[in-house]
Amino acid sequence: MRNPQLDEKGGLQHLLSIEGLPREMLTHILDTAASFVGVTAREVKKVPLLRGKSVFNLFFEPSTRTRTTFEIAAKRLSADVINLNIAVSSHTKGETLLDTVDNLSAMHADMFVVRHAESGAPHLIASHVASHLHVVNAGDGRHAHPTQGLLDLYTIRHYKKDFNRLSVAIVGDVLHSRVARSLIHALTIMGTPDLRVIGPMTLIPAGAEKLGVKVYYDLEQGLRDVDVVVMLRLQSERMRGALLPSAQEFFKYYGLTPEKLALAKPDAIVMHPGPMNRGVEIDSAVADGSHAVILSQVTFGIAVRMAVMSILAGN
Amino acid sequence: MTPILPDPESLCAELVRQLQPQVTADTALVGIHTGGAWLAERLHSALGIALPLGLLDISFYRDDFDKTGLHPQIKPTQIPFEVNGRHIVLVDDVLYTGRTVRGAMNELFDYGRPASISLAVLIDRGGRQLPVAAQFVGARLEVPPARMLVLERDENGKLRLKLDA
Numbered sequence: 001m002r003n004p005q006l007d008e009k010g011g012l013q014h015l016l017s018i019e020g021l022p023r024e025m026l027t028h029i030l031d032t033a034a035s036f037v038g039v040t041a042r043e044v045k046k047v048p049l050l051r052g053k054s055v056f057n058l059f060f061e062p063s064t065r066t067r068t069t070f071e072i073a074a075k076r077l078s079a080d081v082i083n084l085n086i087a088v089s090s091h092t093k094g095e096t097l098l099d100t101v102d103n104l105s106a107m108h109a110d111m112f113v114v115r116h117a118e119s120g121a122p123h124l125i126a127s128h129v130a131s132h133l134h135v136v137n138a139g140d141g142r143h144a145h146p147t148q149g150l151l152d153l154y155t156i157r158h159y160k161k162d163f164n165r166l167s168v169a170i171v172g173d174v175l176h177s178r179v180a181r182s183l184i185h186a187l188t189i190m191g192t193p194d195l196r197v198i199g200p201m202t203l204i205p206a207g208a209e210k211l212g213v214k215v216y217y218d219l220e221q222g223l224r225d226v227d228v229v230v231m232l233r234l235q236s237e238r239m240r241g242a243l244l245p246s247a248q249e250f251f252k253y254y255g256l257t258p259e260k261l262a263l264a265k266p267d268a269i270v271m272h273p274g275p276m277n278r279g280v281e282i283d284s285a286v287a288d289g290s291h292a293v294i295l296s297q298v299t300f301g302i303a304v305r306m307a308v309m310s311i312l313a314g315n
Numbered sequence: 316m317t318p319i320l321p322d323p324e325s326l327c328a329e330l331v332r333q334l335q336p337q338v339t340a341d342t343a344l345v346g347i348h349t350g351g352a353w354l355a356e357r358l359h360s361a362l363g364i365a366l367p368l369g370l371l372d373i374s375f376y377r378d379d380f381d382k383t384g385l386h387p388q389i390k391p392t393q394i395p396f397e398v399n400g401r402h403i404v405l406v407d408d409v410l411y412t413g414r415t416v417r418g419a420m421n422e423l424f425d426y427g428r429p430a431s432i433s434l435a436v437l438i439d440r441g442g443r444q445l446p447v448a449a450q451f452v453g454a455r456l457e458v459p460p461a462r463m464l465v466l467e468r469d470e471n472g473k474l475r476l477k478l479d480a
Contacts, residue, residue: 011384028387031388031389032385032389034391035372035374035375035389035390035391035392037391038391038392038393039375039392042394042425042426043425043426043427044425044426046425047375047376047422047425048375048376048421049375049380049385310375310385311384311385313380314380314381314383314384314385315384
């Protein structure tokens with residue numbers, strides 16, 4: 001069966017998940033993003049690629065950073081951007097997801113950027129819309145957040161050049177994290193030899209080893225000699241039941257402090273998808289320290305989203 | 316009929332001869348990727364231009380994006396000088412429809428307002444679809460519309476013209 005994201009020529013029609021994409025495609029996206037980094041640094045930050053196209057941001061779940069960076073990316077490609085905060089509009093009046101999409105398609109949408117609390121919602125939309133439309137998954141449930149995975153990949157490549165000798169540790173609430181899933185797929189495709197997840201047993205998904213990662217329940221053991229530390233946000237809004245005693249206790253065992261970071265390689269970088277909980281998963285001294293590249297991730301995220309949207313729109 | 320292709324090395328020398336009297340302190344060269352960039356590197360050093368060399372990849376400014384999509388290999392555009400008030404010489408290998416030059420001018424104007432833009436090309440093969448003309452031309456050549464004329468560079472940096480079917 002064909003990957004539902006690809007068209008009949010193997011081009012990227014939708015971006016729903018990094019899983020199953022060929023390495024050359026990821027490299028092409030990163031290389032294209034590198035050219036857009038130059039565009040966003042100049043006086044006029046726009047290029048005319050998506051002039052006349054309409055991009056609809058469909059956010060069924062609240063988000064500030066991701067929605068804003070998608071909006072900026074589309075505007076810098078000269079597209080018209082329409083933001084729909086559906087959590088507080090027609091959805092609450094009882095309209096179904098696909099009815100909403102049909103109505104927006106009738107308004108001549110060219111691209112949907114979809115954030116939804118249910119895993120698989122962007123797939124559903126992609127399989128429903130006409131073939132000239134493109135869907136970008138901006139985060140669905142616990143499943144995937146492919147543009148975040150790509151911007152993490154871009155950031156790692158920017159600082160570490162290549163992937164084939166790297167040790168990367170992903171720390172914290174892996175269970176609820178679509179960011180972690182997307183990044184694990186991305187790094188695996190790029191041939192990263194040493195991928196680790198670190199967290200309490202209650203926040204590591206069962207069978208995580210099947211994804212090709214090493215599981216550590218002890219932060220100090222897991223951080224030893226890594227090149228990259230990716231901290232995850234403790235997603236209290238996704239917690240069901242008593243997975244954790246308290247945020248304070250989590251910080252004591254899994255919070256990244258300068259002392260714990262010292263176990264990693266001296267030139268290790270620290271990443272975080274944001275928003276950060278200072279004093280819960282990350283100490284302020286680390287978040288604001290010289291190893292942190294968290295704000296670079298945000299800047300690169302715009303260029304990566306420009307690359308994804310322009311590649312999709314061209315296919 | 317296949318036209319006889321001139322030697323790019325001697326065309327390059329011809330362009331240097333034409334450009335030399337025009338060069339001032341405010342002259343900047345901008346090569347269009349990929350062939351134009353190679354040529355611009357040559358001209359830049361031969362003419363002893365003070366301002367650093369600029370390079371353009373016009374992939375984000377192409378007018379056929381809707382038909383052909385994004386180019387699979389995009390090189391970063393680098394304009395390492397202030398564009399405002401400068402006399403810019405755009406450099407490309409082959410001038411054909413004029414669409415590349417239009418894209419290049421649109422991109423340049425997103426960096427500032429140059430005092431002037433002129434165009435230097437190794438080969439003018441005719442077939443214009445836009446009102447574009449080159450001020451500095453290495454040679455004019457009749458090439459059948461179905462053929463692709465491209466500039467190549469070997470590992471020693473030597474330039475060569477090639478006609479593809």
